[in-house]
Structure formats: C-alpha cells, structure tokens
Amino acid sequence: xxxxxxxxxxxxxxxxxxxxxxxxxxxxxxxxxxxxxxxxxxxxxxxxxxxxxxxxxxxxxxxxxxxxxxxxxxxxxxxxxxxxxxxxxxxxxxxxxxxxxxxxxxxxxxxxxxxxxxxxxxxxxxxxxxxxxxxxxxxxxxxxxxxxxxxxxxxxxxxxxxxxxxxxxxxxxxxxxxxxxxxxxxxxxxxxxxxxxxxxxxxxxxxxxxxxxxxxxxxxxxxxxxxxxxxxxxxxxxxxxxxxxxxxxxxxxxxxxxxxxxxxxxxxxxxxxxxxxxxxxxxxxxxxxxxxxxxxxxxxxxxxxxxxxxxxxxxxxxxxxxxxxxxxxxxxxxx
Numbered sequence: 494x495x496x497x498x499x500x501x502x503x504x505x506x507x508x509x510x511x512x513x514x515x516x517x518x519x520x521x522x523x524x525x526x527x528x529x530x531x532x533x534x535x536x537x538x539x540x541x542x543x544x545x546x547x548x549x550x551x552x553x554x555x556x557x558x559x560x561x562x563x564x565x566x567x568x569x570x571x572x573x574x575x576x577x578x579x580x581x582x583x584x585x586x587x588x589x590x591x592x593x594x595x596x597x598x599x600x601x602x603x604x605x606x607x608x609x610x611x612x613x614x615x616x617x618x619x620x621x622x623x624x625x626x627x628x629x630x631x632x633x634x635x636x637x638x639x640x641x642x643x644x645x646x647x648x649x650x651x652x653x654x655x656x657x658x659x660x661x662x663x664x665x666x667x668x669x670x671x672x673x674x675x676x677x678x679x680x681x682x683x684x685x686x687x688x689x690x691x692x693x694x695x696x697x698x699x700x701x702x703x704x705x706x707x708x709x710x711x712x713x714x715x716x717x718x719x720x721x722x723x724x725x726x727x728x729x730x731x732x733x734x735x736x737x738x739x740x741x742x743x744x745x746x747x748x749x750x751x752x753x754x755x756x757x758x759x760x761x762x763x764x765x766x767x768x769x770x771x772x773x774x775x776x777x778x779x780x781x782x783x784x785x786x787x788x789x790x791x792x793x794x795x796x797x798x799x800x801x802x803x804x805x806x807x808x809x810x811x812x813x814x815x816x817x818x819x820x821x822x823x824x825x826x827x828x
Contacts, residue, residue, distance in 0.1 A: 500711040507757035513547030521546030542814035559606040561652035566720035568659035569621035600801035613720035633715040640727030654797020664748035679774035710755035722749035740800040743770035768799030
C-alpha cells in the first residue's frame with residue numbers, strides 16, 4: 494500500500510514503487526523465440542506478452558481476474574458553455590452503466606472484465622477553473638484515495654475509464670498545462686461541440702492556463718482537473734504498488750494519468766494505452782508520453798471502451814504466448 498499525505502509527496506513515490514521484473518521479461522522473450530514461428534512474427538502480441546510477464550513476475554503471465562473501473566465526476570467549467578449536453582447526463586449515464594446498457598458493459602462482458610462504476614460527488618461539481626482552482630488539495634487527495642481504494646489487489650490487469658460532462662475540456666487543459674502548446678492544439682469536439690462550442694472551450698482553457706501557470710504536475714491536477722481525473726491517478730498508483738498492469742482508455746483518461754508522468758515518467762511504466770482516440774489532442778499526448786496505443790479504431794466514446802477492447806488483444810497475446818508449442822515440443826526443425 495502507499496500513503497499520500499500531500500500532493501507534493503507524489504513525485505517522490507517513483508523511487509519506492511516496484512519496477513518490472515527484468516528476469517521474467519528475459520524468460521518470456523526466450524519463450525517467444527522458442528515458439529513455432531519466426532522470432533517477432535506476432536509483432537506487438539509478443540511485446541504485450543513480455544510486458545505482462547515483467548509486471549506479473551513470471552514467464553507465463555495469465556489473466557484470471559480483470560477489473561474495469563469507471564469514475565464519474567462533474568465539472569464547474571461547464572458554466573462556460575463548453576459542452577452541448579447538460580451535466581445531468583453524467584448521472585444518467587452512470588445509471589446506464591449500472592443497468593448494463595452502455596458500450597462499456599458489452600465490451601467488459603465479452604472480454605472478461607468485472608466492471609465497477611464509481612460516481613464521485615456528482616451533486617457537487619468542481620469549481621470553474623477560470624475563476625479559481627477546480628479542487629482544493631484536500632479534495633484532490635480525497636478523490637485519489639477513493640480511486641486507490643477501488644483497486645482489487647487480486648486483479649491481474651486493470652482497465653480504466655471515465656464519464657463526466659465537460660471533461661474533454663478538462664483533459665485539454667491538463668495536457669496544455671503539462672506539455673505546452675496552445676489551447677487550440679489540444680481542443681477537439683468532445684461529445685459533439687460545434688465551432689462556436691470549440692471556441693468557448695479554447696477561451697476557457699486559455700483563461701485557466703493564465704490563472705494557474707507555473708504549477709507542479711500534481712498542483713496542476715488540482716487546479717484544472719476533476720474528481721474522476723484525480724481518482725484515475727489514485728488507481729494508477731495503487732495498481733503500481735500491487736504490480737498490476739493498467740490499460741488506460743482514450744484522451745481524457747490518458748490526460749489524467751499524464752499528471753503522474755509529468756511528476757516522474759517512471760510512474761506510468763506499468764501502463765498501456767488501449768487505443769488512439771480521434772479526439773485531436775490524444776495523438777499529440779501519446780507522442781509526449783512516448784506511448785504506442787494497442788488499437789487505432791477511430792473511437793472517441795470514453796467510458797473505458799477502447800481499453801476494454803484492448804483487453805481482448807492482450808488476452809490473445811497471452812493465449813499465443815502460453816498455448817503455442819515450442820519447436821522442441823512440436824518436433825519442428827529450427828533453422
């Protein structure tokens with residue numbers, strides 16, 4: 494377990510968190526090279542199997558339990574007209590998740606993940622970051638603690654997603670603050686903003702960036718982020734402490750975790766990005782994080798949908814890694 498008393502404590506955690514097991518990675522690579530195929534012939538499936546081996550500490554990694562966590566929050570920045578939908582939709586979609594009617598429900602079911610939805614004080618949106626910090630340090634830490642507590646430490650892999658009207662604006666603000674560039678370079682349509690709506694998003698972010706400049710990574714999370722972004726950071730840290738690999742979803746989820754990367758890049762070593770969102774800022778953010786997504790399916794739904802879909806690819810990678818015969822077992826001559 495990890496204990497975080499202040500946001501400023503987080504950057505120092507990188508020195509205390511477990512690293513991947515290099516011996517297990519090497520053994521998994523040796524197994525890959527002994528299977529009945531040319532070395533490297535399965536491409537990224539081989540890389541994914543070796544990645545999983547390193548974090549599970551075994552040359553034969555498996556997924557017996559997969560957990561999916563979706564965090565939902567509401568945002569004061571919606572007062573600036575940055576979203577075409579009212580904030581009531583956040584709670585309505587949470588109810589849809591709980592009733593089993595959303596895309597994430599179907600993708601978790603077919604790919605073998607147990608879904609848990611966590612609504613974070615939806616009746617109390619964060620503050621409008623154009624007028625002050627979105628959260629106090631205490632509020633950000635509380636959301637991180639809730640996120641960390643939601644992690645099943647017996648899980649073999651964790652799928653992360655989010656829901657929150659207005660949070661594509663929050664993600665763009667975080668990305669711009671952490672990695673530079675203009676607001677316009679990070680902003681996209683989100684749930685369907687028209688050109689006027691996009692202009693309002695850009696203006697709001699520019700105001701927020703001027704107001705909250707020069708902050709550290711985690712202070713930026715509190716100033717510009719939301720409860721679901723803070724909760725995602727808490728889950729990522731708790732998963733790392735338990736050596737659980739994480740699949741991040743699209744732009745919003747990745748931007749949340751990017752706060753940890755900006756504090757210390759080592760903190761996301763156990764994370765994969767499930768897919769490349771069509772939200773324009775996501776590819777720019779992936780480049781900043783040096784992350785290659787598992788899938789590129791032109792998705793932009795959120796909810797953890799791309800991460801849950803990527804889980805199926807990782808299961809396929811491990812099925813080949815563990816189930817294929819070696820040359821010796823199959824009686825096939827090697828070159």
